[in-house]
Amino acid sequence: MTVGVRHDDLRRRNRAMVIAAVRRAGQPSRTEIAAVTGLSNSTISTISADLIEEGILAQAKNGETAALKRGRPQVALGLNPRAATVVAIALSLNSLSASLIDYSGKAIIHDISRPATLTMTASGLVEAVTAAVGRLLARMEPDHGPVLRMTLAIQGITDSEARKLMWSPITPHSDIQFADALETAFGIPVTVENDCNMIAVALRGRAPDRYRDNFFTILLSNGIGMGLVLRGELFTGSHSSGGEFGHMIHVPDGAQCRCGRRGCIEAYAGNYAIFRHARGESEYAQPAADIDDATMLALAAAARDHDGREREAFRKAGEAIGFGLGSLFALFDPAPVAIVGLGSSAFDVIEPALRDAISKTAGGQHNAAISFDLEPDETPLIRDGCARQALTFVDQDIFAAGTAVETAGKAVA
Amino acid sequence: MTVGVRHDDLRRRNRAMVIAAVRRAGQPSRTEIAAVTGLSNSTISTISADLIEEGILAQAKNGETAALKRGRPQVALGLNPRAATVVAIALSLNSLSASLIDYSGKAIIHDISRPATLTMTASGLVEAVTAAVGRLLARMEPDHGPVLRMTLAIQGITDSEARKLMWSPITPHSDIQFADALETAFGIPVTVENDCNMIAVALRGRAPDRYRDNFFTILLSNGIGMGLVLRGELFTGSHSSGGEFGHMIHVPDGAQCRCGRRGCIEAYAGNYAIFRHARGESEYAQPAADIDDATMLALAAAARDHDGREREAFRKAGEAIGFGLGSLFALFDPAPVAIVGLGSSAFDVIEPALRDAISKTAGGQHNAAISFDLEPDETPLIRDGCARQALTFVDQDIFAAGTAVETAGKAVA
DNA sequence: TTATTTTTTTCGAGGCTCGAAAAAAGAGCT
DNA sequence: AGCTCTTTTTTCGAGCCTCGAAAAAAATAA
Numbered sequence: 046m047t048v049g050v051r052h053d054d055l056r057r058r059n060r061a062m063v064i065a066a067v068r069r070a071g072q073p074s075r076t077e078i079a080a081v082t083g084l085s086n087s088t089i090s091t092i093s094a095d096l097i098e099e100g101i102l103a104q105a106k107n108g109e110t111a112a113l114k115r116g117r118p119q120v121a122l123g124l125n126p127r128a129a130t131v132v133a134i135a136l137s138l139n140s141l142s143a144s145l146i147d148y149s150g151k152a153i154i155h156d157i158s159r160p161a162t163l164t165m166t167a168s169g170l171v172e173a174v175t176a177a178v179g180r181l182l183a184r185m186e187p188d189h190g191p192v193l194r195m196t197l198a199i200q201g202i203t204d205s206e207a208r209k210l211m212w213s214p215i216t217p218h219s220d221i222q223f224a225d226a227l228e229t230a231f232g233i234p235v236t237v238e239n240d241c242n243m244i245a246v247a248l249r250g251r252a253p254d255r256y257r258d259n260f261f262t263i264l265l266s267n268g269i270g271m272g273l274v275l276r277g278e279l280f281t282g283s284h285s286s287g288g289e290f291g292h293m294i295h296v297p298d299g300a301q302c303r304c305g306r307r308g309c310i311e312a313y314a315g316n317y318a319i320f321r322h323a324r325g326e327s328e329y330a331q332p333a334a335d336i337d338d339a340t341m342l343a344l345a346a347a348a349r350d351h352d353g354r355e356r357e358a359f360r361k362a363g364e365a366i367g368f369g370l371g372s373l374f375a376l377f378d379p380a381p382v383a384i385v386g387l388g389s390s391a392f393d394v395i396e397p398a399l400r401d402a403i404s405k406t407a408g409g410q411h412n413a414a415i416s417f418d419l420e421p422d423e424t425p426l427i428r429d430g431c432a433r434q435a436l437t438f439v440d441q442d443i444f445a446a447g448t449a450v451e452t453a454g455k456a457v458a
Numbered sequence: 459m460t461v462g463v464r465h466d467d468l469r470r471r472n473r474a475m476v477i478a479a480v481r482r483a484g485q486p487s488r489t490e491i492a493a494v495t496g497l498s499n500s501t502i503s504t505i506s507a508d509l510i511e512e513g514i515l516a517q518a519k520n521g522e523t524a525a526l527k528r529g530r531p532q533v534a535l536g537l538n539p540r541a542a543t544v545v546a547i548a549l550s551l552n553s554l555s556a557s558l559i560d561y562s563g564k565a566i567i568h569d570i571s572r573p574a575t576l577t578m579t580a581s582g583l584v585e586a587v588t589a590a591v592g593r594l595l596a597r598m599e600p601d602h603g604p605v606l607r608m609t610l611a612i613q614g615i616t617d618s619e620a621r622k623l624m625w626s627p628i629t630p631h632s633d634i635q636f637a638d639a640l641e642t643a644f645g646i647p648v649t650v651e652n653d654c655n656m657i658a659v660a661l662r663g664r665a666p667d668r669y670r671d672n673f674f675t676i677l678l679s680n681g682i683g684m685g686l687v688l689r690g691e692l693f694t695g696s697h698s699s700g701g702e703f704g705h706m707i708h709v710p711d712g713a714q715c716r717c718g719r720r721g722c723i724e725a726y727a728g729n730y731a732i733f734r735h736a737r738g739e740s741e742y743a744q745p746a747a748d749i750d751d752a753t754m755l756a757l758a759a760a761a762r763d764h765d766g767r768e769r770e771a772f773r774k775a776g777e778a779i780g781f782g783l784g785s786l787f788a789l790f791d792p793a794p795v796a797i798v799g800l801g802s803s804a805f806d807v808i809e810p811a812l813r814d815a816i817s818k819t820a821g822g823q824h825n826a827a828i829s830f831d832l833e834p835d836e837t838p839l840i841r842d843g844c845a846r847q848a849l850t851f852v853d854q855d856i857f858a859a860g861t862a863v864e865t866a867g868k869a870v871a
Numbered sequence: 872t873t874a875t876t877t878t879t880t881t882c883g884a885g886g887c888t889c890g891a892a893a894a895a896a897g898a899g900c901t
Numbered sequence: 902a903g904c905t906c907t908t909t910t911t912t913c914g915a916g917c918c919t920c921g922a923a924a925a926a927a928a929t930a931a
Contacts, residue, residue, distance in 0.1 A: 051496075051497075051919070051920085052468075052885090052886060052887070052918065052919050052920075053886080053887095053919095055465070055468055055886090055887065055888085055918090056886080056887065056888095059887090059888090074909075074910095075909075075910065076908085076909060076910085083464075084464075084888080084889095085888065085889050085890075086889095086890095086909085086910070086911090087888075087889065087890080087891095087910090087911075087912080087913095088887080088888055088889075089910095090910060090911060090912090091887090091888085091911090094911090114897095114898080114907085114908075115897075115898050115899075115906070115907045115908070116896080116897070116898075116906085116907040116908025116909065117894095117895060117896045117897060117907080117908050117909040117910070118896070118897060118898095118908085118909075119908085119909065119910090120909080120910080205791075258696055259695075259696050273789070275688065275693065280688070280790075282672075282789075282790055282791035283671055283672050283790070283791045283793060284791045284792075285791055287789060287790060287791055288789055289788040289789065289820050290788070290789070292788045292819070292820040293784075293785040293788050293789070293820075294781045294784055294785055294818075294819055295710070296709075296710065297708070297709065297777065297781050297815070297818075298818070304820070306818055306819065306820070306822070307818065308818075309820075364710065368707045368710050371706075371707055372706040372707055372785060375702040375703070375705045375706050376686070376695075376700060376701055376702065376703070376706070377693075377695055377696065377700060378618075378695035378696045378697045378698055378700055379696075379697075380696060402710070405707075405710070405711070405719055405720065405721075406705070406707055406719065407702050407705040407706075407717070407719070407722075409719070464888070464889085465887065465888050465889075465916085465917060465918070466888095466917080466918095468887090468917090468918065468919085469917080469918065469919095472918090472919090487878075487879095488878075488879065489877085489878060489879085497919080497920095498919065498920050498921075499878085499879070499880090499920095499921095500879090500880075500881080500882095500919075500920065500921080500922095501918080501919055501920075502879095503879060503880060503881090504880090504918090504919085507880090527876085527877075527928090527929080528875070528876045528877065528928070528929045528930070529875085529876040529877025529878065529927080529928065529929075530876080530877050530878040530879070530925095530926060530927040530928060531877085531878075531927070531928060532877085532878065532879095533878080533879080872931100873930100873931085874929105874930085874931080875928100875929080875930075875931095876927100876928085876929080876930095877926100877927090877928085877929100878925100878926080878927080878928100879924105879925080879926070879927095880923105880924080880925070880926085881922100881923085881924070881925085882921105882922090882923085882924090883920105883921100883922095883923105884919105884920085884921090884922105885918105885919095885920085886917100886918085886919085886920100887916105887917085887918085887919105888915105888916090888917085888918105889914105889915085889916085889917100890913105890914100890915090890916105891912105891913090891914095891915105892911105892912085892913085892914105893910105893911080893912070893913095894909100894910080894911070894912085895908100895909080895910070895911085896907100896908090896909080896910095897906105897907090897908090897909100898905100898906085898907080898908105899904100899905085899906080899907100900903100900904085900905080900906100901902100901903090901904085901905105
């Protein structure tokens with residue numbers, strides 16, 4: 046049972062709400078905050094005074110206060126960029142990027158490297174990440190705020206506690222304890238998240254009107270990933286990061302999937318499956334570990350150009366994704382879908398079969414109303430999602446509580 | 459954005475929590491309530507005094523205070539049965555039951571009738587329900603509490619506002635505005651819910667340890683229904699009651715479903731599908747509107763008895779449900795499943811194929827750990843779920859607010 | 872009967888939010 | 902420049918709410 050609301054929780058919640066309102070609105074005045082939160086002006090005044098005192102918020106240097114109206118001008122409040130920083134790390138096949146993000150959400154420093162993830166040992170992988178973060182932190186300057194949180198996004202399955210990588214296509218090893226290792230090395234709390242989930246977080250943050258209650262993000266690459274947001278909240282499974290859309294069954298006992306099972310959606314729509322079909326190989330041929338981008342773009346070009354095996358391969362992919370989405374729509378009703386990753390640049394050759402399949406499912410009558418947003422480059426979205434995830438934690442669980450980290454960014458003029 | 463927490467919300471929430479604690483625990487003492495809610499003894503004392511004053515709670519007549527310990531004996535608090543009543547209505551094929559439930563959750567009066575739902579007009583159906591409720595209320599006695607809420611459960615799809623029936627197999631008509639009609643007739647707020655969702659509510663209430671965070675209830679009858687609870691909350695779609703498990707696609711372009719599409723799980727596992735297969739009819743034969751229970755039990759007996767078409771029909775049904783569950787497990791991780799309805803009495807002939815299918819899916823490695831609870835008779839569960847749903851509303855949205863209905867059940871000695 | 876133990880109530884303190892009133896800060900106009 | 906008007910922000914007292922400590926209540930054990 047949820048625990049009772051104590052008196053001090055009340056202040057914490059309302060502080061959290063004020064911080065969230067500022068993060069969302071950018072530079073709102075106290076009056077605007079009062080309007081969105083529903084709290085009274087006097088309460089907002091008190092809370093924002095505290096937050097400024099603690100160095101979490103800062104009054105904007107007026108300047109462009111926009112359309113001058115009569116009356117006392119509004120004072121814009123903003124997040125103090127030096128109040129804190131977070132680290133956003135994206136680890137994918139042969140690629141590792143770590144970024145330092147200031148409290149206002151701006152990326153300050155990047156560290157990009159290309160470790161050979163498939164051939165490294167598990168501890169080698171952990172060390173590569175630790176080293177990247179180490180390099181990043183070494184480049185911090187004195188006026189950057191303290192690092193209060195790190196978020197690591199990885200392609201694959203993480204545990205529901207967001208502490209370890211249970212399985213991933215980027216490495217043969219499993220159950221890698223990234224969070225423990227990084228926390229030991231740096232003394233900063235860490236979570237390990239699924240990359241598609243972070244994409245969903247990023248999209249929700251960027252376009253809250255469109256990605257509001259229920260929506261899906263689908264990452265089309267060698268594997269198929271999904272981020273699932275239900276009722277505005279990121280859905281993670283009870284044991285894992287969940288949302289294994291790519292491993293829903295499309296055809297019982299069908300094509301060979303990389304996961305060892307048969308008939309998964311991925312076994313028809315993953316890059317390796319498209320490649321396999323386009324080359325005329327058997328559905329049961331061993332999946333390739335990776336297909337480079339140029340090859341996939343060439344296949345898509347061929348599919349556009351003429352009716353042949355390539356076009357049929359993309360058709361099969363579209364059909365698999367379409368029936369899968371149809372099943373999701375049967376469960377959750379139709380909802381916006383974002384198609385992310387290289388596969389979205391071939392979406393034009395996938396879409397006809399996909400829509401055809403959807404129209405045969407329970408969501409079919411809304412086929413026309415369902416639109417797909419395409420985002421070919423997933424990397425910035427993943428980093429953005431990690432940053433937002435980490436900053437939200439700082440907002441809600443550290444700064445809203447008020448106590449402790451008093452000294453954070455006070456040194457600001 | 460969620461609205462700010464005002465000062466009076468605090469009291470409302472804590473009152474709601476006290477009421478919920480009493481409903482769950484049955485006859486807890488103030489000290490026990492303090493322990494579960496995390497509120498202080500003095501707060502519980504104040505709140506419970508108010509609730510008793512308002513006639514919502516009542517001190518138990520001591521009596522069996524159990525194991526007498528040293529010290530001042532605990533005073534058991536209970537829900538005052540006369541504080542309010544609710545009406546629980548279950549409408550299914552050719553069957554209508556309405557029940558008056560007292561505030562403690564006990565059913566007091568029933569009204570059972572058998573309208574010919576398939577052949578009635580839409581307004582005839584509404585009138586049948588209105589008449590049943592009218593008869594029920596006419597039999598109320600003076601010391602019953604006021605009726606504060608009605609919940610109507612129907613097999614089929616309801617809208618997300620829980621106000622109308624959008625589609626149902628029990629009637630050819632659609633978009634029937636039950637809530638408006640009943641509210642106009644009786645002046646009591648009404649919701650219209652999906653029957654499987656109410657079964658899920660009932661199970662969560664009865665066995666909260668087992669049915670805690672994520673679980674599924676599957677109703678096997680002529681159609682296949684599902685109730686979906688995620689993170690402890692009943693999941694409903696954005697436009698409808700959602701959870702149309704029966705219309706997830708099992709075989710693309712497969713057998714003819716009652717919904718007009720092809721390859722749905724229901725087209726393999728619904729009673730009509732099993733019947734059709736067992737009789738050696740084509741997968742595309744027109745689905746029967748209803749198969750009586752005796753026929754289905756006879757088919758199951760034949761399947762148990764010898765290897766023939768009947769056994770093959772149940773095998774196909776198990777396979778369809780198993781792959782469907784496998785897809786759910788891929789999305790949500792494995793979770794408890796309750797199989798409800800007549801179909802569960804044939805579960806022994808379904809289970810082998812079902813488990814075989816699950817083992818071929820992403821949740822397969824946990825196959826052994828997945829257990830199925832069987833509940834052959836769905837009617838009491840539906841009624842129970844409706845009652846719980848309605849009572850929870852009274853608890854949280856009427857009594858917790860405190861104002862207004864002051865006079866409710868004060869007349870209690 | 873008295874001491875002990877446990878539950879429940881009472882009471883004052885401390886916080887929090889709110890509404891009303893006051894103060895602040897500029898625009899508009901003469 | 903000076904006055905008025907408008908809007909935002911702050912201040913202040915009132916009213917609630919929860920909490921901890923102490924007191925009261927109610928029963929058992931000796």
